[in-house]
Amino acid sequence: MIRVLVVDDSALVRRLVTTSLGLDPEIEVAGQATNGREAIGMVDELKPDAVTLDIEMPILDGLGALDAIRRRHPRLPIIMFSTLTEKGATKTLEALSLGASDFVTKPSNTTSMAESMASVREQLIPKLKALVGAHRVVGGGREVGPPRDADLGRSVGAVAPVVRTSVPTTTRPEVLLIGCSTGGPDALSRVLEDLPGTLRVPVLVVQHMPPLFTTMFAERLDRVSPLRVREAAEGDELVAGEVLIAPGGFHLRISRTAGVTRAHLDEGPQENFCRPAVDPLFRSAVEVFGGAAVALILTGMGSDGLIGCQLLAEKGAHVIVQDEGSSVVWGMPGAVATAGLANEVLPLEDIAGKLTALIG
Numbered sequence: 001m002i003r004v005l006v007v008d009d010s011a012l013v014r015r016l017v018t019t020s021l022g023l024d025p026e027i028e029v030a031g032q033a034t035n036g037r038e039a040i041g042m043v044d045e046l047k048p049d050a051v052t053l054d055i056e057m058p059i060l061d062g063l064g065a066l067d068a069i070r071r072r073h074p075r076l077p078i079i080m081f082s083t084l085t086e087k088g089a090t091k092t093l094e095a096l097s098l099g100a101s102d103f104v105t106k107p108s109n110t111t112s113m114a115e116s117m118a119s120v121r122e123q124l125i126p127k128l129k130a131l132v133g134a135h136r137v138v139g140g141g142r143e144v145g146p147p148r149d150a151d152l153g154r155s156v157g158a159v160a161p162v163v164r165t166s167v168p169t170t171t172r173p174e175v176l177l178i179g180c181s182t183g184g185p186d187a188l189s190r191v192l193e194d195l196p197g198t199l200r201v202p203v204l205v206v207q208h209m210p211p212l213f214t215t216m217f218a219e220r221l222d223r224v225s226p227l228r229v230r231e232a233a234e235g236d237e238l239v240a241g242e243v244l245i246a247p248g249g250f251h252l253r254i255s256r257t258a259g260v261t262r263a264h265l266d267e268g269p270q271e272n273f274c275r276p277a278v279d280p281l282f283r284s285a286v287e288v289f290g291g292a293a294v295a296l297i298l299t300g301m302g303s304d305g306l307i308g309c310q311l312l313a314e315k316g317a318h319v320i321v322q323d324e325g326s327s328v329v330w331g332m333p334g335a336v337a338t339a340g341l342a343n344e345v346l347p348l349e350d351i352a353g354k355l356t357a358l359i360g
Contacts, residue, residue: 002132003030005046007039007065008054008081013106016113017052017081020120027128036065043069043076049132050077052124053100055091063095070099077101077131079124084108089216096185101131101328105210127182130301130329171292173318173359175201175238177285179278179308181208181300183328185217187348188298189224192243194352197226200360201294202238204252204263204285206278208300211248218245236263246276253284261288272304278332282308291316294358296351297342299327303335313341318358320344320351 006017006029018029030048033039037060043051051069055062066078080103082092092103104123107116176199180188184207192203209217215231222229225243232244232252238261246252250265271277278297282305285293295312297305299322309319319342321333326348337345346354 001028002026002050002128003028003046003048004128005029005031005033005039005042005048005051007033007036007051007057007062009034009057010054013054013081016107016116017120017124020117020124021128023117023121024125027125036060036062036068039065040068040072043073048076050079050128052079052081052104054081055083055088055095063091063098066095066098066100074099077128077134079104079127079131081106084210084212086212086216089213092213093185093216093220097189102127102182126301130182130331134327134329171290171316173201173294174289174292175285175294176203176355176359177282177293177295177312178203178205178298179282179296179300179305179332180206180298181274181302181304181329181332183299184208187322187326187328189221190348191296191298191352191355192221192225192227192229195225195227196356197241199227199241199356201240202261203227203243204232204238204246204254204281205243206246206252206276206281208274208276208304209248214245214248218243221245232263232265234263234265237261238263246281249275251276251280253280254288255284256288272302274302274304278305279308282312286311286315286317289317293317294355295319296355297321297333297336298348299329300332301329302331305332306335306339306341309336309341310339318343320346320354322351323347 006014008014014032021027021029030046031042033042035057053062078100080092080095080100082088082103082105084105107119218229218231227241227243229243231247251268253264271279295309313319321336321342323345324330336342
C-alpha cells in the first residue's frame with residue numbers, strides 16, 4: 001500500500017482528494033492536515049510514503065512546510081496542489097525549485113464533484129505510484145528500482161540500459177530537441193543554466209505542463225539561462241541560441257519553407273496522454289533536419305519521446321538520456337535507454353558539457 005498524507009486547509013478539497021485516492025486499492029490515506037505546521041509533525045509521526053501539499057494555507061503555507069519537510073526528509077515524494085492562476089503557477093514553480101517532486105492542478109469551482117474526482121484521479125494517482133516506486137526505501141537503505149511506469153503499466157528499467165553502438169551521422173547538428181516531464185523543470189533549468197550563450201543551434205523543448213504554467217516557466221528559465229528562453233508562438237522562426245518552450249495545451253511542430261524553419265502550434269489529439277507531447281515535435285524534426293539533430297530526454301513518467309527518438313536514431317541523430325540515478329522518475333529516459341536508442345546515458349551534471357561538445 002502507498003500511504004499518503006493529504007494537506008489542505010479546505011475541508012472540501014481534503015474530502016475530494018481522500019475520496020479519490022480511497023477508490024484505488026493500492027493507496028491508503030494515512031492522515032489529513034489542515035496547515036503546514038500540522039503537516040510537518042504528521043510527516044514525522046505517520047511516516048507516509050508521499051504527501052499532497054496545498055500551497056495557500058494559514059499558520060504555515062505550503063512553501064514553508066515544503067522547505068521544512070524537505071530538510072527532514074530529502075527524498076520523500078511531495079506533490080503540490082495548485083490553482084490554474086498566474087499566482088498559483090508562480091508559487092508552484094517556486095515549490096519545484098525548492099524540491100517538490102511534482103504538482104497537480106485543482107479542479108475548477110464550476111466542475112461537478114464527479115468531474116473533480118475524475119480529474120484528481122487522472123492527474124494524481126499515476127504520479128503518486130511513479131514517484132513512490134522511484135523513491136521507496138527498503139531495509140538497509142537500499143533504494144528499490146526501477147519505478148513501475150504508471151502510464152505503460154510495465155517496468156521500463158527491468159533491462160539494463162543498452163548504449164547504442166551505431167555511429168551517429170557526421171552531419172553537424174542543426175537543432176537541439178529536449179523532452180521532459182516529472183522532475184523536468186529542475187533538470188531542464190540546470191541544463192540550460194550550464195549551456196553557453198553562444199550555442200550555435202536553436203533549442204526546442206517540450207515539458208509536460210498545463211497552459212499558463214509554461215508561460216511562467218519560460219520566463220523563469222529566461223532569467224537563469226544565458227540563452228534567450230520564451231514560450232513558442234505560431235510562426236516563430238527558429239534562431240540559434242534561442243530556446244522555444246511548447247505552450248501548455250498545444251503540440252509544437254516545425255516545418256521548413258524556402259530555407260526558413262518555423263514553429264507551428266496545434267490542438268490535435270493528445271499523444272501519450274499529453275498535449276504538448278514530445279513525439280509530435282521529434283517526428284517533425286526528422287522531416288526537417290533528418291539526422292542533423294541532438295535529442296535529449298530528461299526525467300519523466302511514461303514513454304513519450306520513445307517513438308520520436310527511434311525515428312531520429314534511424315536517421316543518425318545523436319540521442320542522450322538522463323540516467324536513472326539522477327532522474328526523479330526514470331520512465332521517459334528509461335524507455336529510450338532500454339530500447340537501445342541512446343548514444344549516452346548520463347547523470348544530469350554531465351549533460352550540458354556533453355551537449356556543448358557535440359554542438360559547439
